[in-house]
Structure formats: C-alpha cells, structure tokens
Amino acid sequence: xxxxxxxxxxxxxxxxxxxxxxxxxxxxxxxxxxxxxxxxxxxxxxxxxxxxxxxxxxxxxxxxxxxxxxxxxxxxxxxxxxxxxxxxxxxxxxxxxxxxxxxxxxxxxxxxxxxxxxxxxxxxxxxxxxxxxxxxxxxxxxxxxxxxxxxxxxxxxxxxxxxxxxxxxxxxxxxxxxxxxxxxxxxxxxxxxxxxxxx
Ligand SMILES: C[S@@+](CC[C@H](N)C(=O)[O-])C[C@H]1O[C@@H](n2cnc3c(N)ncnc32)[C@H](O)[C@@H]1O
Numbered sequence: 001x002x003x004x005x006x007x008x009x010x011x012x013x014x015x016x017x018x019x020x021x022x023x024x025x026x027x028x029x030x031x032x033x034x035x036x037x038x039x040x041x042x043x044x045x046x047x048x049x050x051x052x053x054x055x056x057x058x059x060x061x062x063x064x065x066x067x068x069x070x071x072x073x074x075x076x077x078x079x080x081x082x083x084x085x086x087x088x089x090x091x092x093x094x095x096x097x098x099x100x101x102x103x104x105x106x107x108x109x110x111x112x113x114x115x116x117x118x119x120x121x122x123x124x125x126x127x128x129x130x131x132x133x134x135x136x137x138x139x140x141x142x143x144x145x146x147x148x149x150x151x152x153x154x155x156x157x158x159x160x161x162x163x164x165x166x167x168x169x170x171x172x173x174x175x176x177x178x179x180x181x182x183x184x185x186x187x188x189x190x191x192x193x194x195x196x197x198x199x
Contacts (some may be wrong), residue, residue, distance in 0.1 A: 004070035004086055012080055023193050024081050030058055031083075032177065033124050035102060036165060037063035037093065039140060040131040044071025049162040050129075051075040051082055057169040058180075061085055063126070065093045065140075094143050102126035106144035107168060108136045109158055113149035116168065121176055122146070127168060129161050 013021065036054050041047050041064075052075045054062055061083035064070065068086045072079055087093040097104050103122040106113075107129050128144060130136035135158075141147065150159065150167055159167075173180065183190040 004064055004068040004084060006084070006086075009080060009084070027058075027081055028083075031060045032058045032173065033060055034172065035059065035061045035063055035100075035126040036169075037065050037097075037104075037126055037128045038131075038161070039128065039136055040066040040134075041161065042067065042069065043132055044069075044073040046074075046132060046160070046162050048072055048074025048076075048079070050165050051079045053162060053166045053169060055082060057173045059169070063087060063093070063096070065090070065128075090137065090139050090143070093140075097126050100124075100126075103146065104128055104144040105146040105148055106136055106141045107148055107164060108141060109149045109152075110141070110147060113147040115151045116148055116171055117151075119146075119148045121172055125172070127165070127172075129165055132161060 013024075036050070036059050038047070038050065041050075047064075047069075048071060051062060055075075055078045059082070062085070064084070064086045066089065068088075085096070087096050094104075102124050104126050105122075105128060107127050125146075128136065128140060130140075148168075150164060152159070185191065
C-alpha cells in the first residue's frame with residue numbers, strides 16, 4: 001500500500017480541466033455535515049470500498065487516524081473527489097474533532113453500545129471505525145461520548161468494516177435527511193457525471 005499524500009492530490013487537481021473541477025465543487029456543495037474516521041485500517045480494498053461508500057452518501061470528510069497507509073483499490077479513482085485528512089495519533093485526532101465541532105461516535109460492538117435502530121444521531125457526527133484485526137483501541141472508545149453497534153443475528157462475531165460503514169451511513173442519511181434527492185437512475189446504475197473519475 002502507498003501513503004496518503006495530500007501534495008500529490010493537490011498536484012492532480014492542478015492538472016485537471018475546469019469541467020472536472022466544477023464537478024468536484026458541485027459535489028462539495030452537496031456534502032452532508034458528518035465525517036467518517038478509520039483507525040489503522042490495513043487492507044487496501046477496505047479503505048477503497050469505504051471511500052466509495054462515503055462518496056455515495058455525501059460524506060463531509062474521511063479522516064485516517066494512525067496509519068496513513070492508503071490504497072485506491074475499490075474506490076475506482078473516486079477518492080480524488082473526497083476530502084481526506086490524516087491525524088497521526090489519538091491525541092491529535094481528538095483535538096482535531098473538537099476543533100471541527102464534531103461529536104465522535106465509536107462504532108464498535110460492546111455491552112454498552114446502543115443498537116443502531118435506537119441510536120439518536122447528534123448534529124455533527126464523526127463516525128469512528130476500527131481496524132480489521134484489532135477493532136477500536138480502548139483509549140479511542142473512552143474518548144467518544146457515543147457508542148453504537150449494529151445488532152447481529154448469525155454466527156459471525158463481527159461485520160467487515162466497510163459493510164459496517166455502509167449499513168451505518170444508509171441508516172444515518174435516510175433517517176436524518178429523509179427529503180434528500182438521490183442521483184437519478186439510468187439503466188441499472190445511478191447516473192454518473194461525465195468526468196467524475198469513473199470514466
Ligand atoms: C472486523 S471488525 C474488528 C474485529 C476485531 N477482531 C475485534 O475483535 O475487535 C472491524 C471494525 O468494524 C466495525 N464493526 C464490525 N461489526 C460491527 C457491528 N456489528 N457493530 C458495530 N461496529 C462493527 C468496528 O468498527 C470494528 O472495529
């Protein structure tokens with residue numbers, strides 16, 4: 001995996017045509033007031049797919065906490081349209097969240113976690129998801145004023161991190177913004193703007 005490199009991304013946008021930049025600005029105006037943070041994700045396809053999910057649900061920004069390992073696999077280039085931020089450690093992540101006015105929500109299974117269907121979202125949530133192998137660090141959970149989990153009913157002890165994110169964002173967006181207009185459908189897809197990076 002590569003490292004997330006904001007300078008490389010800035011360079012990419014300097015070289016893009018005005019139509020593509022306009023598309024990015026239009027997307028930026030529609031973004032919703034929430035963020036998704038991930039703690040030490042290690043598998044490229046998880047990060048890429050999570051970014052793809054975040055884009056589909058107009059996430060305000062994606063925060064990489066700890067590891068800045070990053071791989072575009074699964075996002076199909078769409079990560080370039082996302083607002084990405086990196087914080088190297090827990091202390092700085094906490095300061096960043098406070099500065100930006102977020103309420104951190106630890107998304108993690110636990111006896112004191114609120115089941116998703118009963119959870120009441122704050123006005124500016126920052127959903128924090130844990131790593132594939134170790135989950136969320138206990139220090140991170142302790143810093144979060146909220147904890148939510150998706151109830152499970154089968155044999156598997158936990159969901160894949162991107163699957164978790166997908167269920168959560170669908171629930172958050174549809175319950176919080178019930179009147180939000182989805183992108184129009186064309187054939188069996190949502191209509192992709194030409195020049196989005198998916199062409
Ligand atoms: C594969 S799980 C980590 C499992 C890890 N082996 C552990 O024991 O903590 C990766 C992340 O997905 C999220 N996750 C998975 N299933 C979840 C569920 N049912 N409810 C809430 N979060 C979940 C959590 O953020 C978790 O840290």
